[in-house]
Each structure stands twice: as structure tokens, then as C-alpha cells.
Amino acid sequence: MRLTRPMLAVATGAAVLALAGCGTGNSDAAAKVPTAATGSLESLAAKVKCKPDMQIDSDEVRQAICKTSDGKYVFATFATDRGQREWINDAKDYGGFYLVGRKWVAVGEDKVVKALQGTLGGNEEIGTNHSAHSGHGG
Numbered sequence: 001m002r003l004t005r006p007m008l009a010v011a012t013g014a015a016v017l018a019l020a021g022c023g024t025g026n027s028d029a030a031a032k033v034p035t036a037a038t039g040s041l042e043s044l045a046a047k048v049k050c051k052p053d054m055q056i057d058s059d060e061v062r063q064a065i066c067k068t069s070d071g072k073y074v075f076a077t078f079a080t081d082r083g084q085r086e087w088i089n090d091a092k093d094y095g096g097f098y099l100v101g102r103k104w105v106a107v108g109e110d111k112v113v114k115a116l117q118g119t120l121g122g123n124e125e126i127g128t129n130h131s132a133h134s135g136h137g138g
């Protein structure tokens with residue numbers, strides 16, 4: 001079965017919401033970031049000592065849940081740069097923190113993404129913050 005973009009966005013959105021929480025990130029200066037790693041989902045996961053729990057395994061995207069001592073996150077690899085950017089753009093509507101490398105992304109809490117960045121490199125991107133619309137307090 002081929003997964004459509006809306007199906008992927010829904011699956012991704014649910015995973016991001018489950019992992020993102022309402023935490024706030026710290027503003028520590030970024031440590032020296034290594035060159036972004038490349039490779040298959042399994043090889044990238046191995047670099048951060050994660051055994052991926054596969055959720056989606058299609059020609060366009062492979063997505064897994066990973067758990068390390070730093071926390072839980074979604075790890076995805078893509079067949080194309082365009083497919084990756086479309087996935088990220090759709091997923092960012094759900095909030096969260098994204099570590100983006102060449103044809104891969106890791107999504108989780110800010111502290112998890114920053115820890116992964118120390119090993120995998122990549123650039124951090126932040127999803128839309130909807131907390132202002134959630135009616136906290138009052």
C-alpha cells in the first residue's frame with residue numbers, strides 16, 4: 001500500500017504531538033555541531049545507539065520511533081529532498097523540534113534534538129507553537 005502525503009502528515013502529527021509536550025527549551029549556546037551524518041535509517045539510528053521501532057516503511061519515507069537515554073523521538077528518512085521538505089512543512093504545524101539532515105529528520109523535545117545534534121549534526125528547526133491558542137490560565 002502506498003501512503004499518501006495526508007496519511008503521512010496525520011501519522012507524523014500524532015507522533016509529534018505525543019513526543020513534543022509543552023516543555024520549553026533552554027537557550028544554552030549550541031555546542032560545536034558535527035557535519036550532518038548520512039545513511040539509512042538503521043545506520044543513523046545505530047550512531048545514536050537506538051534500535052528503531054519501524055512505523056512506516058514505504059518507498060518515499062521510512063519512519064521509526066527511537067528511544068535513547070536522552071528521550072524518545074521520531075526518526076525518518078526520505079527518498080528525495082523534496083519529499084523531506086514537504087513532510088517537515090506538514091509536520092511543523094503540529095509543533096515540536098526538528099533536527100534536519102540530508103534526507104533525514106529526528107523529531108522530539110528540544111533537549112533530545114540538541115543531544116542528537118551533538119552526534120548526527122544537522123540543523124534544528126522549530127514547529128509552530130500553538131500554546132498561545134490553548135487557553136492556559138484565565
